[in-house]
Amino acid sequence: SQTIHQWPATLVQPVGSPLSLxxxxxxxxxxxxxxxxxxxxxxxxxxxYSVGIGQISSExxxxxxxxxxxxxxxxxxxxxxxxxxSGFYLCAWADDGNQPQHFGxxxxxxxx
Amino acid sequence: xxxxxxxxxxxxxxxxxxxxxNCTYTATGYPSLFWYVQYPGEGLQLLLKATxxxxxxxxxxxxxxxxxxxxxxxxxxxxxxxxDSAVYFCALLNTGTASKLTFxxxxxxxxxx
Numbered sequence: 001s002q003t004i005h006q007w008p009a010t011l012v013q014p015v016g017s018p019l020s021l022x023x024x025x026x027x028x029x030x031x032x033x034x035x036x037x038x039x040x041x042x043x044x045x046x047x048x049y050s051v052g053i054g055q056i057s058s059e060x061x062x063x064x065x066x067x068x069x070x071x072x073x074x075x076x077x078x079x080x081x082x083x084x085x086s087g088f089y090l091c092a093w094a095d096d097g098n099q100p101q102h103f104g105x106x107x108x109x110x111x112x
Numbered sequence: 113x114x115x116x117x118x119x120x121x122x123x124x125x126x127x128x129x130x131x132x133x134n135c136t137y138t139a140t141g142y143p144s145l146f147w148y149v150q151y152p153g154e155g156l157q158l159l160l161k162a163t164x165x166x167x168x169x170x171x172x173x174x175x176x177x178x179x180x181x182x183x184x185x186x187x188x189x190x191x192x193x194x195x196d197s198a199v200y201f202c203a204l205l206n207t208g209t210a211s212k213l214t215f216x217x218x219x220x221x222x223x224x225x
């Protein structure tokens with residue numbers, strides 16, 4: 001069966017520091033991959049999605065970037081974190097077509 | 113573009129009460145519809161889905177029926193439990209969108225004894 005792993009679960013970073021969050025999926029090939037951010041008490045905002053290795057689409061302009069170096073690996077990065085980058089970051093995957101997305105357990109990022 | 117509208121929360125119910133969380137959508141074509149649940153501090157879990165008009169999705173005592181005529185997908189449960197306390201998200205998936213979901217803003221449910 002398919003599984004999705006996100007790490008770390010919790011992260012506290014100072015303003016201006018770099019960021020790297022990793023997400024990997026097991027048990028499927030060539031999935032669509034997604035990064036979302038959820039601010040406290042708010043809905044989900046799609047940040048990036050990828051339909052294949054090296055293919056990244058950005059949904060909103062921001063301080064973050066994403067990369068997909070391998071088929072089942074999706075990385076969210078920043079060179080310099082801002083206070084506004086705080087939030088709950090969720091990775092998700094889906095098979096191509098009309099299939100629903102399946103989410104990881106999330107990373108709670110606090111910026112000090 | 114596509115959009116999903118959910119009722120404002122929080123919804124507070126006593127255990128064993130009947131639950132309805134309203135969800136309506138706007139979309140071109142024939143989207144698939146989903147309910148996701150998010151327990152405190154966790155990611156989202158797919159609760160149920162419906163892929164065409166008049167389909168009923170069900171899971172763990174929750175049900176929702178895809179009503180094309182009213183563009184709705186209301187979530188219902190006959191008797192809620194304290195363990196159902198969570199945030200519920202309605203979402204739609206339209207064809208040709210790289211499986212990008214359009215989410216509602218979420219409805220927080222609090223069930224008390």
